[in-house]
Amino acid sequence: MKDFNVLIVDDEIHAVRGIVAGIDWKGLGISSLYTAHNKKQAQSVFMNHHIDLLLSDIDMPKGSGIELLSWVRENYSETEAIFISCHSDFTFAKEAIKLKTLNYFLKPIDYNELELEIKQALNKIQSNRDMNQVEESYLNLQKVHRSNQETTFWKNLIDGVIPSSNEDLKEYLGSYDMSFDEHALFLPVMAHIRFSSNDKYLNRAKDEKNFIRFIRREVTKCELATTIIKLSPSHLLFIIQKTKMMKDEEHMTSLFDHIVSQSQKYPNHNVCFYVGRQSPLYKLVSVINELKDLDKNNVIYKNKTIKLDNYNEGDFIPQFPKSVWMERMKTGSKEKLLADIHEYITSWETQDLNVTWKSFHLFYQDFLQIIFYLLQKKGLEANKVFSNNLLLNGLENIDSVEEFKEHILFILKLTMEQTHPQLDNSNSVIDQVKKFMEEHMSNHKLTRDDIANYVYLNPDYLTRIFKKKTGFSISAYLQQVRMEKAKQLLIHTELSISTISLECGYTNFSYFSTLFKNSTSLNPKEFRKKCTGRVV
Incomplete structure (x- = not known):
């Protein structure tokens, strides 16, 4: 037994001193011993300290021990109590029994008997602690198990392991011990968290964890979502459940905007929230897939909240001067061509264009055709110059205009080095x-x-x-x-x-x-x- 706090209350100062001196408190494992001389002082101790055991006189002028214990039972029900009194009237004993005191001692006190009673009281308190701890552990285990069940259900639903039809969902919900109101609506919101690609950035791993923790905490704090699913290291899915159509959707969107604003205190990170549309459970997966497509196609915006229903589905189709660029490639006008391409792709961000990943793909295919044509003219075969990584997966990890521009300029420099080796190829x-x-x-x-893959060459x-x-x-x-x-x-x-x-x-x-x-x-x-x- 250890770490118990005891409060002694008696209006007679010498009585309190006698109990303090007459008991081996250290041997009983008492960590803190408090004293008070009336009800008000005792209440103040309770409000400022956790008390395990109360030893109190019954007859006190500024509020009896019975009144004190009644107040304790209302506010600190786990505290055990022992009464001490000079009255042998059974009425007092009856009241004490009603208030669930452990014992009732008459003055003068036999300190040996009192110490034995205190020891038994502490045993009971420890037993209750152990029982509460076991119960708390069990409840926590239940909570973790339920949380794992729910997470597994949502992941299996999103990954297509669970069919999305209404009848199948009812069956699977039962097997996962879950249920939803038949009129429940779900609003999915996906967060794409991007991190700095600067290799010199220190403490990157630690800051990434802190930023993800910040996003989760802010969403939870606003009570926006009860379910959070990690789709990938950089993607979180928040599922907001409502029993009826939300009328305050604009307010909810503004809360995500606020989180985006707060996130900018992390200079090496940014986040985009993609807000779906409310739908019944059996339609939820299709909405989530629309959010994934929306995220893939967003190559312009950072630190922004984007609503699915406001998205313009028309893709920008790049048109560039192929013949001019091709002629410059053939003549070796490297610097002029690099400047032209840099200016052209940079302009995508400054104009009101719906640039998407599909726009990247269309440009990339046309650009590679020019590259392959030039290599052919020089007697080189593309598959014997470039790596398969470039030819097959060139855009795999590119999700911004800046990254795309760097990639295109790199390929151009690489090509010009092979077709015009006589040029000044610093940083070749x-x-x-x-x-x-x-x-x-x-x-x-x-x-x-x-x-070879690092420089995209065969x-x-x-x-x-x-x-x-x-x-x-x-x-x-x-x-x-x-x-x-x-x-x-x-x-x-x-x-x-x-x-x-x-x-x-x-x-x-x-x-x-x-x-x-x-x-x-x-x-x-x-x-x-x-x-x-x-x-x-």
Whole structure:
């Protein structure tokens, strides 16, 4: 037994002092002992501290112990009580029994008997605590189980595991121990949370979690949704349930607008809310799928609330001067062409155009046709120059005009390097490959295909042009980079050789040592000793 709080109440100061001195409170596990001399003082103690056990005199001039305990029973029902009195009148005992006191002691008090009674009272309090804890744990378990059941139901419904027909839904709801009013309407709202793509951004993972937590908290705080489903690491679905058509939908939209406004205190993040339309449960999935399409097609707006019913379905169809661009590609007017394309795509954001992902796709197909035509004229086959990653999945992770523009300009630069190698190609593909290998050398699984995919080139083609430019194969150059890194770590750090091996992308220590000796004529230990005089 431990951490119990006791309050002693008696209008006679010496009586209180006698109880305080006569009982071994520490031995009983009492953490705090409070005293009061009238009803008002006692009530103040209760209002400021948790009290487990009340020891009170009955006959007090400013409010009896009976009155005090009646008040305690109304406000702090879990507190146990023992009465102390100099009156043996059964009327007092009867009142005490009604108020569920544990015992009734007559003065003068036998402190040994009182201590024994207090110990029994504390045992009862501890037993109640344990029982309440078990009950609370059980209720929490039930709550978690129900929450998991509901989450599973919603995910299975959204993923199509559960059929959306009315009859099937009734059957599945029963199996998930769930039910809804037959007239219930559901309003889905999807949040797409975007994070900074800046590689130099520190604490990214932590801030991403905090931002998602902020969005969930704000939506919950506004009591907008009772069900929250995580669709992906960057997508949350909020389901708002109503028993009748909402008349305050504009007010609800303004609450999401407010959350968007508040979210801007996170400078490296943004969020778009997509508000669906109210529908019965069997139509909900189709509305959610419309929201997903709306999100996919939104490549312009950030930090905005977008309503499904206000969405303009017409897609902007890009029209660009193909013949002019093609001529500039053929003549090698690289800088002029880059400027033209940059200006053209940037204008999409400044004009009132309904630019969508479909607009990206249409432009991309036409643009690639020009690229392939130019390569053909130069005697190059697109599938032997570019990687499958570019040809098949080029737009897979692009969801903004800025990202799309960067991607198109990158492909153009890449093409011009291959078709006009005599041009000034600062920050060329070879430079980018070298930088990529330097930054990822510690990855022991790094392959030629990984490196080629990074610059969207066919691995065989990259190998040929890399060797032509550098005199090294990709694997030989990567090994050279790793060996140089190993030398620097051996000289300038006290890291163990096995750790340095891992830092340089080698999980096999013996293989690393062999390669190092082939490169320097010394094993790593000998090299460190020769250069620094140290042996770590």
